[in-house]
Amino acid sequence: MKGVNKHIKTAISVVLYIVIIAYFIAPDYTGENLRNLRQGFESYMGGNLTRVHDSEGVVTDPTLLKNAEAVIRLFESQPEQRSNSTAVADYVKALVKVHRLQEGELLSALQRDVLGTASAPIHMVTVEQGDFKTKLWRIFLNYILPILILRAMMGKGGLLNAMGLSEENQPSTESGTKFSDVKGVDEAKAELEEIVHYLRDPKRFTSLGGKLPKGILLVGPPGTGKTMLARAIAGEAEVPFFCKSGSDFDEMLVGVGARRVKDLFAAAKKCAPCIIFIDEIDAFGKSRNPKEQKHPETLYQFLVELDGFKQNDGVIVIAATNIPESLDKALIRPGRFDRNVVVPLPDVEGRRQIMESYMSKVLSGGDVDLSIISRGTSGLSGADLANMVNVAAIKAAKDGAKEVSMADLEYAKDKIMMGSERKSAVISEKSRKLTAFHEGGHALVAIHTDGARPVHKATIVPRGMTLGMVAQLPDKDDETSVTCKQMLAMLDVCMGGRVAEELIFGKSEVTAGAYSDFQQATSLARAMITKYGMSEKIGLVTHNYGDDGKSMSTKTRLIIEKEVKDLLDRAYTNAKTILTNHSIELHALANALLLKETLTGAQINALFDQVDGKQMRVLNDSKNKNGTPNKRIPVSVPKPSFRVKRLG
Numbered sequence: 001m002k003g004v005n006k007h008i009k010t011a012i013s014v015v016l017y018i019v020i021i022a023y024f025i026a027p028d029y030t031g032e033n034l035r036n037l038r039q040g041f042e043s044y045m046g047g048n049l050t051r052v053h054d055s056e057g058v059v060t061d062p063t064l065l066k067n068a069e070a071v072i073r074l075f076e077s078q079p080e081q082r083s084n085s086t087a088v089a090d091y092v093k094a095l096v097k098v099h100r101l102q103e104g105e106l107l108s109a110l111q112r113d114v115l116g117t118a119s120a121p122i123h124m125v126t127v128e129q130g131d132f133k134t135k136l137w138r139i140f141l142n143y144i145l146p147i148l149i150l151r152a153m154m155g156k157g158g159l160l161n162a163m164g165l166s167e168e169n170q171p172s173t174e175s176g177t178k179f180s181d182v183k184g185v186d187e188a189k190a191e192l193e194e195i196v197h198y199l200r201d202p203k204r205f206t207s208l209g210g211k212l213p214k215g216i217l218l219v220g221p222p223g224t225g226k227t228m229l230a231r232a233i234a235g236e237a238e239v240p241f242f243c244k245s246g247s248d249f250d251e252m253l254v255g256v257g258a259r260r261v262k263d264l265f266a267a268a269k270k271c272a273p274c275i276i277f278i279d280e281i282d283a284f285g286k287s288r289n290p291k292e293q294k295h296p297e298t299l300y301q302f303l304v305e306l307d308g309f310k311q312n313d314g315v316i317v318i319a320a321t322n323i324p325e326s327l328d329k330a331l332i333r334p335g336r337f338d339r340n341v342v343v344p345l346p347d348v349e350g351r352r353q354i355m356e357s358y359m360s361k362v363l364s365g366g367d368v369d370l371s372i373i374s375r376g377t378s379g380l381s382g383a384d385l386a387n388m389v390n391v392a393a394i395k396a397a398k399d400g401a402k403e404v405s406m407a408d409l410e411y412a413k414d415k416i417m418m419g420s421e422r423k424s425a426v427i428s429e430k431s432r433k434l435t436a437f438h439e440g441g442h443a444l445v446a447i448h449t450d451g452a453r454p455v456h457k458a459t460i461v462p463r464g465m466t467l468g469m470v471a472q473l474p475d476k477d478d479e480t481s482v483t484c485k486q487m488l489a490m491l492d493v494c495m496g497g498r499v500a501e502e503l504i505f506g507k508s509e510v511t512a513g514a515y516s517d518f519q520q521a522t523s524l525a526r527a528m529i530t531k532y533g534m535s536e537k538i539g540l541v542t543h544n545y546g547d548d549g550k551s552m553s554t555k556t557r558l559i560i561e562k563e564v565k566d567l568l569d570r571a572y573t574n575a576k577t578i579l580t581n582h583s584i585e586l587h588a589l590a591n592a593l594l595l596k597e598t599l600t601g602a603q604i605n606a607l608f609d610q611v612d613g614k615q616m617r618v619l620n621d622s623k624n625k626n627g628t629p630n631k632r633i634p635v636s637v638p639k640p641s642f643r644v645k646r647l648g
């Protein structure tokens, strides 16, 4: 919309400029016009008339033609009419109507007496009048004054600014965004619905006793649709929408930010009911630490403006931030931004809906299964998913495909989550082989461990920081509540990579490639023991590992570390048992990866069927997890990473 405003402004300036220039300098052109009269008339004769002749604009009505003939006859029979300008005009018009202008007597007379002929042209000389002062005055009037007028109108503090309608503070009035466009944030939408009711009919809302918060703070990670939601409120209520970013007020010059705040509120009040949206309000709304803040007066002014209008004045201020804890307390005090609406990252169903909405705008292939993609995109925001569909569409177009296929979406997903493929990376054959067994180890342990997520894909294509990876997909409703059994399975899978390296290449040949596996396993094991109450020795208490152990005694710390190590050792042993028992499959899988680089879960299963026949399909139930520390207690844990990465 800002772009449109700019165009409108440019158009207004151009029109105004032309009008002013025309007004001031039109007299100058009169002489020029006279000079060109002959030329103009000739071109009129040669061009326009011929065109009239050809075009449907020529009179074809027989009665009109008849009248024209009569006018010509009358004029030519009465020579005294030649001094009558109206009669001459009628005569010329009549000649044009019957296409006889060239034959008319008047034309030869005109050519002879007024326009001159090629052999005897008429000359006209214009003389520039006036002294130096007059010329200077004329230049001022013609060129400088119009520019000054325009600047006065358009500039800051100018007429448009005074009206509160300068480019900076023009609202967008045609927000096409609706609530239905914003997917996967139903709770936030429900909370914001009352604002729409209010804006649609403020009087009715307040007469029914409705009371609104003055300011609403949308809180959530980047790209979750906060701006979209604010826009959708304006779109649903069909009210003007003033959209600013906190950084717009963060100016180098003292006082400029504060003045912009003032101007914004002044402009909004004139358009009420309306919405002011300030994205990233933390840019000027941070805690007032004099050292950190460049211009505290911007925040002061903002608070003054917020306090300056009444709850029901019709201006709704919505702000967005990713870091609510950084905001100044004064800003979030009751009566100011006292309503927080959380806009979280989408869950698995939200991600599916968001992708579905963007996929509906491209040609989607028949093999596309968005529930699979949405299960594998935990942690991605709406903006990431929109981008993912875009990347997939570009890939499909590049490949000359007619529709976006599942493979394109998988490509885009990996690119966004893991970084671009490093196809040109030079990797030695030995390193490729090591990676193939490492990833094969993860995959095989996952396949043979009860509670582990199904293997979606294994690859040894280097990507971003990794040399390969095994992707596992959670079941549909598996994301928020992970059981102890599932966590233990994750630990086993983490160990699979290093164990495979050891078994195939020997302990002395292992690499640092398992570093991120160990990191992941250690932090999960620690959380199980210090946060989720999954260790009998530690009990149902929590301990803070984030403060360098200051809050726990050395003894407790040692017990925790021993427990963590035990868990990891058990996972290592489990992985070793699986990989030793299934070494034929491990070799087959690693060789297939070396050959094909990427295998899907289905391809891996098919491969095992080939290698082992039915034997591989039987779940190895005998693999009891020795020493499962507790009963299986369902616990809520922060989203663990489902990917098993390997650092390159």
Ligand SMILES: Nc1ncnc2c1ncn2[C@@H]1O[C@H](COP(=O)(O)OP(=O)(O)OP(=O)(O)O)[C@@H](O)[C@H]1O
Pocket: 181, 182, 183, 184, 185, 221, 222, 223, 224, 225, 226, 227, 228, 229, 279, 280, 320, 322, 354, 357, 381, 382, 383, 384, 386
């Ligand atoms: N929930 C959603 N539904 C549909 N599209 C979304 C959603 N969230 C984000 N998008 C897409 O991502 C783009 C960016 O979203 P938006 O600017 O609203 O996010 P934001 O939360 O305001 O981000 P930031 O905090 O970075 O300003 C949108 O234009 C839209 O294309």
Ligand SMILES: [Zn+2]
Pocket: 438, 442, 497, 498, 513, 514, 517, 644, 645, 646
């Ligand atoms: Zn690994």
